[in-house]
Amino acid sequence: MAVIAITFILAGLFFLLVAAIGMLRLPDVFTRSHAVSLTDSLGMFCILVGLALYQGLGSNMVKILGVLVLLFLLNPVIAHATLRAAFRSGVKPLGEEHK
C-alpha cells in the first residue's frame, strides 16, 4: 500500500510543478487561471488520495477524503468568481485588444 501511496504523491507533486510553471510562464490572467484551477485540482487530488491510501481504512481516511471533496468543490468556485470579476471589470482576454 505504501508504494501506491508514494506513486500517487509523486504524481501529484509533478502536476503541482506543472501548475507552478504555468503560473510563471502564461501571459494573461485568463490563461493563468487554467494552470491554477485545472492542473492544481488534479495535483491536489493525487496527493490527498495518496495520503488517504497511506492512512489505511479508518476515521483519518474519511476526514482526508472530506477535505478532498471540499477542495474539489471550492477550487473551481473561487476561480470562476475571480475570473467573472476580472471580465466584468474590463480586463480584456489576450487576443481581444487587437480587434
Next chain:
Amino acid sequence: MTEFFLFVVIMLCLLILVYLYRVIQGPTVYDRVLGLNGISTKSIILVVVIGMVYDREEMFVDISTGYALLNLVGAIAIAKFFEQRGGG
C-alpha cells in the same frame, strides 16, 4: 517514511515561493487573487502532510478543513468587492 514526507514539505514550500512571485509581481489584482488561491491550496496540503510528519493527523486535518472554508470566504469577498468597485 518521515523523510519522504519531509521531502514533500520542502517541495510544497518551493512551489509556494513560485506562487508568491506571482502575487508580488502580478500586473492586475486578479493575478494576485489567483496566486493567493494557489498558495492556500498548497497550504492546506502542507498542513495535512505536516500532520503526517508529526503523527497527529486527526488534529491537523481538522485545521486544514477550517483553513479551506476560510479561504473560500476570503476569495469570494475579494472577488465580489472588485467586481462591484470595478477596475483594479
